[in-house]
Amino acid sequence: MHRGLLTCLLLIGMISTVGGAEHPRRVVSVNLCTDQLLLMLGEPGQIASVSHLALEPNSSYMARQATDYPINHGKAEEILALKPDLIVAGAYTDRSLIALLKKLGYRVEQFPLSSSIDDIRDNIRLMARLIGRGVRGEALIAEMDRRLQQVTRRRPAVRPRGVFYQPNGYTGGIDTLQHSALELAGWENIAASEGVVGYGTIDLERLVLARPEQLFTSSYAPGTRSRGQDQLEHPVLRRLTRGRAPVEVGYKYWICGGPMIADAVEILHRSLPR
């Protein structure tokens, strides 16, 4: 009986230590995309620091929440001072920084870029698993899927032609979140039909020949002027869309993949012609 109690106590102890090892207590994020996932999924006490980019309201969906936490600038010294037990970074975060942190024995996890809704689900699950918040992760995914389904149920039978047109003729083709969002909202993405893959340029004449009914922009720096930005005001575009101004869909919805894609899909759906 004595032995039984001891075994029982030992078991409880093991479970709790195993659980403790699985749940990092001081997570540091050095990348805008992992910042936002961490802010959405992490327990407040678990988040040791997010990057300074998380505060920038044009690119960060979680800018308000980020103000509650210490900020880092991706410098090794400040990261070490935070005594992290997990560092989360993007696939393209400064390689020398990642190598240094790993060499010093820190646990570093890198997240791939998202170019589809499936990628977004994968990244949410990855973050939730790493910080031991699986239930919260599934709830976030379910909420995103519910909102996306609500839009896709009401998609028109004949899809109007839309396209993202950005400074210097850049557009989002196949394998981009912009493309996924346009399709889910019920638009036909001209960039994809014209064979653009990823983020690339589309020639002005080709764009006009494809007869877009609506242009979308996603301004990186609203209110500034340059030749590249002036190109969006070319008179031919306005005449082509019969005077309809381009619809602005914030940059923060797709610079990083996350459940905020549902916001973008809803904006795109609302701008469908009635």
Next chain:
Amino acid sequence: MTPLLKLHQGTLAAILASLVCLLFVTSLFIGSNPLPVWQAARESLLDTPTVIGLIFSEIRLPRALIALVTGATLGLAGAAMQGLLRNPLASPGLIGSASGAALGAVGMLYFGFGTLLPLAVPMGGMAGALLATFLVYLMAGREAGSLTLILAGVAINALALAMISLLLNLAPSPYAVREIVLWMMGSIANHSMHDFWTMLPGVLLGWLMLLGTGRSLDALTLGEETASTMGISLVVLRWRIFLAVALSVGSAVSITGSIGFVGLVVPHLLRPLVGYQPSRLLLGSALGGAALLLAADIATRLFPAGTDIKVGVLTSLVGAPFFLYLILKSRRYQL
């Protein structure tokens, strides 16, 4: 002087004019997609133009018009400056007018003045061109030899380019820095009729002021004193040409960026054909400049789609070796 080459003025002008017309129409035929151009031109006149009509009137027509007008401006300004300074190397590109114009336009465009005042960008171009031209003239002095003039031009050009880079680095737009190439090399792609109308008033005013200077420039070939005794006021002539160049080159460059060597090469090629007479060179250089720039702009579109070759790259590829040839030639005379 080879008399064989000395064509009748009317004949030369007619040949050049038909070349310009031919290139202008060719330019309308070239784009990223084959287009039934005649049908497009007809449909652009409809009350509600079709898509191909819009491509014709809003994309291809302004491009050809801007190439025509800018080329003519650069050729004409080069001929007038070479006549005034009696210096074969004077041209908007080499003595700083073009880079000064680019600097003025950059200062206006990227810092939002163009939004406040509709003509702020071309006016910045004019002011920059005038300032740069005048500075080079002051530095080189009235009786400047080729070398002094070129050195003064090099200095002002370098200064203007450094200022352009600085301004573009300081500009609030994140796209600004990448556009340094556009201002240094020049581009006629993706402009609109609005851009054409913006550049036109200054350009036309400059042309009108220049086309009346032929007789004075002819007199000037006999030397400044002789010209003075013939009743020509050099001060007036000098300011008239400087202002005219500033108005026309300033407006054109504020839209296209600085396109090199057109103003240098064209007057040289045509000079023997007009019997070395500045007055006859003016019209010829205007037509020749238009033809050269139209041809260069057509050539940029023959590269595979997606390669964004700036038109100034091509004019410089032709112009720079020509410039070297001029230097070698002038050295031979000096030795």
